[in-house]
Amino acid sequence: MSKQVELIMPKMGESIAEATILKWLKKEGDTIEIDEAVLEIATDKVDSEVPSPNAGTLLKILFNEGDVVAVGKAIALIGTEAGAAVEIPLVPSSNGHTSNGHSSTQAVSSAQVVSTPPSNAISHEKPSGNRFYSPLVLNIARSENISMSELEALPGTGNEGRVTKKDILSYINNRGNAAVNSSINTPTIAVQAEPTATSVKVATPATTSIQDPDIALMPGDEIIEMDRMRKLIADHMVMSKHVSPHVTSFVEADVTNIVKWRDKIKNSFEKKEGEKITFTPIFIEAIVKAIKDFPMINISLSGNQIIKRRNINIGMAAALPSGNLIVPVIKNADTKNLLGLTKEVNSLANRARNNQLKPDEIQGGTFTLTNVGSFGNVMGTPIINQPQVAILAVGTIKKKPVVLETEYGDIIGIRHMMFLSLSYDHRVVDGSLGGSFLRRVGDYLEQFDPNREI
Numbered sequence: 001m002s003k004q005v006e007l008i009m010p011k012m013g014e015s016i017a018e019a020t021i022l023k024w025l026k027k028e029g030d031t032i033e034i035d036e037a038v039l040e041i042a043t044d045k046v047d048s049e050v051p052s053p054n055a056g057t058l059l060k061i062l063f064n065e066g067d068v069v070a071v072g073k074a075i076a077l078i079g080t081e082a083g084a085a086v087e088i089p090l091v092p093s094s095n096g097h098t099s100n101g102h103s104s105t106q107a108v109s110s111a112q113v114v115s116t117p118p119s120n121a122i123s124h125e126k127p128s129g130n131r132f133y134s135p136l137v138l139n140i141a142r143s144e145n146i147s148m149s150e151l152e153a154l155p156g157t158g159n160e161g162r163v164t165k166k167d168i169l170s171y172i173n174n175r176g177n178a179a180v181n182s183s184i185n186t187p188t189i190a191v192q193a194e195p196t197a198t199s200v201k202v203a204t205p206a207t208t209s210i211q212d213p214d215i216a217l218m219p220g221d222e223i224i225e226m227d228r229m230r231k232l233i234a235d236h237m238v239m240s241k242h243v244s245p246h247v248t249s250f251v252e253a254d255v256t257n258i259v260k261w262r263d264k265i266k267n268s269f270e271k272k273e274g275e276k277i278t279f280t281p282i283f284i285e286a287i288v289k290a291i292k293d294f295p296m297i298n299i300s301l302s303g304n305q306i307i308k309r310r311n312i313n314i315g316m317a318a319a320l321p322s323g324n325l326i327v328p329v330i331k332n333a334d335t336k337n338l339l340g341l342t343k344e345v346n347s348l349a350n351r352a353r354n355n356q357l358k359p360d361e362i363q364g365g366t367f368t369l370t371n372v373g374s375f376g377n378v379m380g381t382p383i384i385n386q387p388q389v390a391i392l393a394v395g396t397i398k399k400k401p402v403v404l405e406t407e408y409g410d411i412i413g414i415r416h417m418m419f420l421s422l423s424y425d426h427r428v429v430d431g432s433l434g435g436s437f438l439r440r441v442g443d444y445l446e447q448f449d450p451n452r453e454i
Contacts, residue, residue, distance in 0.1 A: 003080050003081065004077050006078075007038060007075055009075050010050060018070045020067070021039060021040075021075070022041060022047065023040045026038050026058045034052060052078060056078045058077075137165060154171055243386060245426040247429075249435045250420070251438050251441075251442045252442075253445045254402065254446050255417070255445050278346075280371065283445070286445050288314065289444050292312075293440055294437040298366050298367055313364050314329065315329045315362075318348075327365065331364060371394050379421050390423065391423050401414060422437065
């Protein structure tokens, strides 16, 4: 007897509650193999595929492309002969299914609110524009007596300007003080992964918004629409500059020992381990050691509260073939030796280039490394990856004549030199901490043992 099982929108990370359906790879009636990709989805973090947990036939698609679906919701029905499958009735179109394929229990779609709020929600008011709100936001608004007009005036930090839970809670916290505060205070930042430029919360009401300059088109100009990832990156960068007063410090490090050591062992390492060893895991190792010496660089700031991170999770910025940027995260980097770091760096970098990263692999970072030297740049002033408070950039390694101190006096030698730059949040990281941490990273690189075994 044929069984029917639900294909569920998978949980893709602790902070991810929903995902957008980008493309159905199968259509109703198609045969599906176990673990075969059925559809592509996108979160604020990454695009990924959803595989089928069972072999069978795709009986019914419950959501359309472009719909936003909550984690844990059924998105399709699969018919299977598997004995272990859970038998469920087919969902009739008249019960919980709208004419355009939405489930009536779904929170939001890309064009409208599908879930109907309770009859007493926000005094029976309905949104007057195209903006959509999740049931959670509507419930909070109702319980706090926030009118629909207030809600529609509230800046949103979610995808395409949606109001998130953190947005409305921040608004509620600042609501009572808005009338008495006349100056801009320290922003109250919600700890989130991909907020937009309007997520800078101040004690005074948001009366103005940042406007893009008017652009006059000239003959021959080409208009290129940003893709979804580029929009997220742009919003995140603008938000970070508005949230954190950036300061950047620089040091120059002699990495001759590292260069010579890598040249010596790279061929044998590749033959033994089946992959290449780059400078990145060596840089990460030095950063981890310095963080242990200066743990207050491994923090986040939420309002007036400093969150000191226990884990050391190092993000490494990686350029994609599309030209976009993604930051996979090495979790608990302090528990891995150089070999372990090398294997994880290579794995994450390869899967990033092939769009195979899981959402959980690009969140939870506590400090970020970016290699501007891979583009031939000698140094850079990177933007902090919120909600972190610092990001380190390494430049290209160049041979230079350098004055060396010896027991016989100063001499000039040819050394491999590299600039390091640290951008940090001056609200919580002063020059003493930022400069000392950066110098310590440089010291660990310069003290690298050229006879080291891996």
